Amino acid sequence: MQDHGVIAVHRLRICWISICLSFAYASLSFTAQAEVKEGISITVSTSDAQIEIRAGAHGPELLSLTRSKTSNERVWQNIGGDALPTSVTVDGAEASVNWTFNSKASSADSRHAVFVYESQDPKLRLSWEWTARAGFGAIEHSIRVENLSTHEIWLQMIDSLHARWALSSGKEWQNFYVEKGADTPSAVGTHLESIGEGYRWIGSSSTYARPHKDQPREIIPAIFVFDRDTQAGWYAGIEFSGRTRISLERQGNNLDSVLGLNPEPGPFRTRVTPGDHFVTPTVFLGAFDGGPDGAGNQLRPWVRQVLTNPLTWKDVHYPLLVNNSWGSGMAVDETLALRMIRESKELGLEMFHVDAGWFRGVGDWYADPKKFPRGLAYVADEAHKEGLRFGIWVDWTQAGLDTEPGALNARDPKVRNWLVADIGPDWKPEPFKGQTIDIGDPAAHAYAAKEVKRLIETNHLDMIEHDGYLVAQGCTREDHPHAAPDKSTMQVTHDWGSDFVLASNSTDVSYHAVHAYYDIYAQARREHPGLLFEICNDGGRMVDFGSASHGDYFSITDTYDPLSNRRAFYDTSYELPTAMLEDYIEKWPTPRIENFLYMLRSGMMGWATIMLDTSIWTPEQHDAAKGAFALYKEKLRPLIRDARLYHISERPDGKRWDGMEYWDPELAKGVIYVFRGSTPDEAEHSFKLAGLEAGRQYDLHFHDGSAPDRTVSGRELMDEGLKVHLRYPLSSELVFLSSGAATH
Template sequence: MRLFPAGGSQLEHWWVEKGAGTPSPIGTHTTPIDEAFHHRSISTPMAAKRKSGECIPWQAIHDATNRRGCYTIITTSARVAQAVDAEKDSPAIRVSLEFDENVAPFRSVIRAGGGLALPAVFLGCYEGDVDDGCNRLHRWTERRHLPPSSDPRLPLVVNNTWGRATHIDEASCLAMIEDGAAMGIEVFQMDAGWYRSVGWWNPDPKKFPRGIRLLSDRAREKGMKFGLWVAWTQGGHVRQGDEALCVFEPRMRVWFPDDVPADWRSHPWRGRPCCLDSSAAREWCLKELGRIVREYGVDLLKHDQQMITWDCTRDDHEHTESPLDAGYRAAEGLEKVYSALREQFPDLVIENCVNGACTLDHGIMRQCHYTIATDTYDPLSNRQAFYDASYPLPPRTLEAYVGKHPTPTLDAFRYMLRSGMMGWCTIMIDTTQWSPTQREEARRLIEVYKDTLRPLIRSGNLYHVSPRPRADGWDAIQYMSEDGGEGVVFVFRAKSPDGSYRVRLKGLRPDQIYSIVSEDRKVRLREATGRELMTDGVTVELPRKESSDILHVRQR
């Protein structure tokens, strides 16, 4: 595809990295496009856990002179590449969206009477800045791309047991359900550690002698949904006939990309992923998922570990020896499993984890209602990953894992929780260890999230009103209703030596008067026209490092 910019325009190229494992030092990349410009980035089904440099397959070409631009997305979790090149001796810019044939040629076989549907790519145009373009993309993604949900509240507040790692049992889970319900948490989610062995998804009888259904029923009695972690593509080493997915089971052996040594053993929460291009593997996985959801009373399913293989060497699957074809067909296989599962359980909510955003693209979001943005749980990493991913993906789909962080004061406690409340909030802390004061403050913050923040996260416009978060700075994210009538601004002081920060707002009506009120101080910080607030901004004071506030923006 060739683009011809207007003469004299200053063009910028924008792209973002996956938060795979942990956010990178840059994350959001903005580069001027000159006559020698070249960019190429890739996305694979399973990025390396640290420093992968992989992109979320989205990019924008922004005309900073005329305040307009275009963006592209690729809608698959297969191995793909996006590239932009300035042409020599021509004003044109060449944009390429393709399988990453730098690793191998794409080769596929079309059976007699069959066909091959290649991944869809999209080009969108916008007026304004990059945030304006992304807000249009967010609305389109929500309407046309995400799986349907019968729960109008999404995103939800979740308490996940990973705060205790795999050290969970019936008593600790029941205590967390009671504690979470008292604070207004909406989902109790069991993470890894509840099962007998990877691939054998029956409850550990020592930890859960009365089974999982006892816990899911108790959660619903307390007004909560029940979520369950299942790495359902992972085969383990324990043979149990058809009851467990096992790399050594003769019938199942050929479902895996290759044979493993006889002494191979699965990890406590990771095994060898099966190839979902195998129809027999898909059939077993779908049947097992249906059993899990039905017998255990699962409302929310969290998948983890590698879901899509691209290294399969079996010659009795439909894919060829090309890793590009193998990965693409396995991605299609995942879609087939989830489409069939949703037909059986239309109210089921599905979370994408995959080692903390190692798979993060518009392809996986066709199957999942929400996704983790990074697997590093501290406040700064959560905000960095959210900042990056909220360009290409709707903020209502972006999850933060709120992990244990030093909270010597309530300011620090609020800072920790709010860093995970800009999208889907999952608390990965054993909240029974919080003090009564902390639990009461969490209850208040969750109430504000439900009543004020969530409606804007669901349907408002998002604006990046500060540079990307860094350890020694301030950062801010703004939400504004589409009509410009009301909004909120999340403001964070990390370890900056400065006690105040000026935030210039976006998305306001220039001639209307707005009031800016601090959530924590309960005082009006400024009353001014939208034009003044977008030009001069509002000054926020936070005396302590690692503290925060929420500014309520209301048209008078």
């Protein structure tokens, strides 16, 4: 452990280096890369976070993390840390690795540092890298191992980041994390746990969350760790969709935090062929204050700027209002599609989305000629004529039994070896689910890339939605690039069309398949700029920061009632940009027009897709919906894109009141979504607002007229609260907020 005096010396040196580097940066107006000297501390920083790192002779060190904007007391010292791999397997034998720091190959400036370590025999190069891609927010980290030898090597698990933080005593540390809304949001969803002595926690994520009763849910792979009193702390997350985990373990005042690939069930091993490399999933590390909403209000804009597609955000219609055919299930056909296009146009919706049911069969992703005699491109063109965009559902890694040309037939000898497991003689696909192929296999990857391209181009798509168990996380094959499974412990279970394989190689299978998935979508994006990608995976099962950088929006739950929609949004919106969070809105009992608006608005806090038969709406419902869509486009969408978000109530339970506050300090505008639950005698509720200025006056406008407009001070809204009165249970209100003059 380092004593305080040593730390202070470091800090002096760092300040000096930072000043030099900032000066060089400013005067040369490009990123000045300085050579890195062994043993000297270096800082990489954004306006929110600063890390201090050092290249030791045989390994790099993360020394500390500091909250930049505040005083030095918010410094987390790392007293343990990453150890470089000490051995690899070459030609079936264990070979020890001796790493030497290469100062000349390493470089650093205030935004980026890479420390290079080399091994002569076996010939390997390891790059330990930290990058501040935005001026604000988090700093990213990855470790890359290149095989420069002429032999195939096998690596054991290399964690993305392992830190042992020294906790200051006398503080109550907390761990905040959220679940994926996989299938349906659980009763808890958002977790806040005390990190007491002996605390031990693991949160995991995969390509396809499968909730099991009595087992912890998968998390969106990020954690916020903070001190209960000051509400200040650090956050970290993983930019990868494969099998990953984050763990926290406290012993005394040491808190071990590990982020990276999931070593279970293991033992993990991965192949690196000569000239190829392995890279740990990129992780991000940041510092914040203001509790979970403070972290979220820093993380969401950072995700937007650093991870998502800038072209998507240039489109002022993003997030779009969508009309989806799933309200009619698999019964979609041309007649229904053309009617829905007319209705979409009339209602002011912006995209027509054909869900499952349009194809000849599973894996046979061509329009069913009985349903679409003129093909899907004809329907797309009809949508385009009405000024609408057009998108389709597809499960492009699923094989079925169709034998038509172009179909992915599971019994075709070529395809059979791509399947994650052999199918039995009686196997049949489900109506829209089949056996998953492992796109980590190069031949399967090439097929899938070509198929995605064909689907986009021949169907004139503006949006492609992928669903189901798309990206493999377990595979029985021994001749794929991933490690072979240990068959003595391998479990194969069948669930909803596909086999799920859990074996020693599962994490490695997901590593290869996820990279193939990213590659296919990166290629599709390059070839079709402006094309939108919906990540569905049976609702909320692949919600993570890696897919956020390869897709444009997420279906966040597979149950679509108002409570599920609000719960999934409440959880997910702590970590991902709200514009990316899609709720599907389904038919729900709406005896009163107030209930109808409650149903719509419960799914309109982020990206809104309706899957309702709009042709059976009463004239009153039709007018209400049309008004709700117009309001969304004019006033709500700009706030959903750009405003800060505050969770101003407990997580929705459907019985009590709940609400969500959007506030954009630059525009001085905001909105409060207010929902009254089912409790009959609770007609009034006060919401304590956040993020306002106590001394300013705010003009309130109650959109539905539940109260007269009035002007209130920020102090009153934050201390006493915004009082709302709603006459009917299961109703809602939108309270718009704009800033008047300061009172002081």
